[in-house]
Amino acid sequence: MRVNLENPNTHQLKQVKVGFxxxxxxxxxxxxxxxxxxxxxxxxxxxxxxxxxxxxxxxxxxxxxxxxFFYNKLYINDLLKSGYVPSDKASEDILLNKGITVANK
Structure with missing residues (x-):
C-alpha cells in the first residue's frame, strides 16, 4: 500500500510505501x-x-x-516532521489507519 506525500512549499511529491x-x-x-x-x-x-x-x-x-518491520513508518514520520502532508484524502486515511499522526494542512 502506498501513500502520496507532498511538500506544500516546494510542491515535491513522494510516493511512499506503508507497512513492511x-x-x-x-x-x-x-x-x-x-x-x-x-x-x-x-x-x-x-x-x-x-x-x-x-x-x-x-x-x-x-x-x-x-x-x-518499522523502517517505512520511521521514514514517513521523518517526512511528515519535515513538512510533508498527505496529498489526498485516501493517503491521509491510510496513514491514520496505520497509526501515523497526520498534521492538518
Whole structure:
C-alpha cells in the first residue's frame, strides 16, 4: 500500500510505501541510502557493523530483518516532521489507519 506525500512549499511529491519494507528486509541499510534518508542510513549502518563484527555477520542480517518491520513508518514520520502532508484524502486515511499522526494542512 502506498501513500502520496507532498511538500506544500516546494510542491515535491513522494510516493511512499506503508507497512513492511521488503527492500530493507533483503538489502538492509541500502534502501535508506537510495532514498536520501541519511539519518536512518547511518543508524542502520553503525548497528549492522557493530553487531556484525561480534557475530560473524549474522547480527547484521538480524538488524535488517528487525528494521524491515518499522523502517517505512520511521521514514514517513521523518517526512511528515519535515513538512510533508498527505496529498489526498485516501493517503491521509491510510496513514491514520496505520497509526501515523497526520498534521492538518
Amino acid at each position: 519494507s521488503w527492500t530493507t528486509f533483503f538489502f538492509g541499510f541500502w534502501p535508506a541510502l537510495f532514498r536520501g534518508d541519511w539519518k536512518w542510513f547511518g543508524i542502520q549502518l553503525v548497528i549492522e557493523i557493530f553487531l556484525g563484527c561480534f557475530t560473524y555477520g549474522i547480527g547484521a542480517g538480524i538488524v535488517g530483518i528487525v528494521f524491515s
